[in-house]
Amino acid sequence: MTIKDLASFLKVSPSTVSRALNNHPDISLEVRQRVQQLAEELQFKPNSFAANFRKKQSKLIAVVLPKIYRSFIPDVIEGITKKLSAHQFQTLVLITEDQFTSEAEAIKQCCDMRVDGILLSLSNQTKDLQHLERCKTMGIPLVLFDNTLQSDFFASVHINDQIAAGLCADLFNHKHVTRVAAVFGPEELQISQNRKVGLFATLNKDIDVATCYANDAQAAFVFADEQIRKHQTKAFFGISDEVLLGIVTAVKEHNLSKQALVVGFSDGLTMPFLHRELRYIFHDGKVVGAQAAEQILKHIESNSNLIEHIEIPVELY
Amino acid sequence: MTIKDLASFLKVSPSTVSRALNNHPDISLEVRQRVQQLAEELQFKPNSFAANFRKKQSKLIAVVLPKIYRSFIPDVIEGITKKLSAHQFQTLVLITEDQFTSEAEAIKQCCDMRVDGILLSLSNQTKDLQHLERCKTMGIPLVLFDNTLQSDFFASVHINDQIAAGLCADLFNHKHVTRVAAVFGPEELQISQNRKVGLFATLNKDIDVATCYANDAQAAFVFADEQIRKHQTKAFFGISDEVLLGIVTAVKEHNLSKQALVVGFSDGLTMPFLHRELRYIFHDGKVVGAQAAEQILKHIESNSNLIEHIEIPVELY
């Protein structure tokens, strides 16, 4: 069932059918309705591949990310798909497993398959943006989100990690803690670095800080537990829900729930429920995802080449 | 840069280039190499839309699911994308938000855009499979996974929820508990029903059971807390990580960690860490995802019309 078939049924030309289906004003209302009605009856749907091919578009946006972590990322995906599907774009998901080579390969694939745009959260092995050259030369818009690197050529969307971490530091200062145990993510991760810098920049110099890089609850637990035993630490910073889980578990095991001050970044779901005293920067994946999607749509739909660096405002809860 | 351009550079015909690029044996090794070499140099990549259009395939598989829950689903997606990308298929993600109308709409879109296959986890509003008719008529293979309904026309992949829940019941029986507080998911959910049936079928009849339907930690917490207060309940069943979180929190608040018996379904990550005594059916998303992907690939690549109903074996940890 093609446009030609419809055309011969209706004794009009394929072009007329095409235009009628697309509500082109050249076609009289009467013909338009006849065409659309028959199309409806016969359950006809134009072959979008033929159309996209001709129109040189794919209506596909790729989301390339290191891993589907349990916090934050699900919201990001939801935010992206919701925004994109409202604009008749579909969402492709590619996972790099935090491997630089996979990331480069994924980008290559996206370009080769002519997606209309790419949303990319960098792997923690990625040190520069060379592998994105192809996107530039092929004119495929790309927006970095969450874990990004500064670039003049690609838009980016994230929270201001330094400022956000600064808010956490303010809290420690204000509560006059003397010692903080801070758990960051993988050391190479840009986000780890930014949050670390932000924390230390604002934290009173006379506060002792014990630092640890961890990427799961277990490692964070071991560290927090040790800090409590050795130093009676009662103030903690955790960079993500994953490590906060480890910290909070240690805190609870030592019956410090009420006295301890646990501060960190969270998606506001599990951890605040688990530890009601948690103070956290609400890292809202839906907003990040929606904004990133909006940026890419702006590039595509209005052909704007404006490179924006969006910082999502954050609050401490 | 098209195949034609390459052809004129090399003074051969476009068909030769096409065949050379696809390693067609009709083309001499010498010509093949020349073509491939120049293609490499010029960074030429065939327009996959043109090719797919011609070949009537899309190399796209859609994954339609109710929501990106924090447990299980991330693993499912990972399992799917890994398997599919190994076969040069890309993964499209559509979210229905547990709305039947969204689900029907999503399926329609997938068909209209001619995906090569669909992996579907049903929304909990979905009562029958009428809306999948179109897939049948268009010959688009579809595999149900996780939350499914029995069907003769579509393959399915899931664990045997009844048997799995039975294993949990065995544990309660064996430990001679007298009272169980069981939390299921949304009542309409097929999975809820199956696990409930399985639990009750095996549970000793003289065990009192208090039942509750909840879909988040908070609701489960309230229920568990109440059961502990009113009945000193010490045995609990939780259908998912979400509700287990609520149960375990209540248990801990009452200092029952050591004495309580908490049993449920988990993805083996957060909850077992949080409550080391947790006994759980390991609900492995990666395996479910990979199996579902494998089923769809089988349909596509070997044109098999065999409808299989796969039950992933489970273990109680």
Place this chain on the structure above:
DNA sequence: AACGATTGCGCAAACGATTGCAGTTGATTT
């Protein structure tokens, strides 16, 4: 040497939609 079989490549027609341009009406203007 003559014959069929094989090898290697090109021709041209698809695939199904879109779109610039031109042509056909009928109505309106001069």
Place this chain on the structure above:
DNA sequence: AAATCAACTGCAATCGTTTGCGCAATCGTT
């Protein structure tokens, strides 16, 4: 009555690959 114009619609080319078929040249066989 001729000319102008607008409103519709059709023609045909086009997007970039793939692929059935045909044609030469080469090969091996008797």
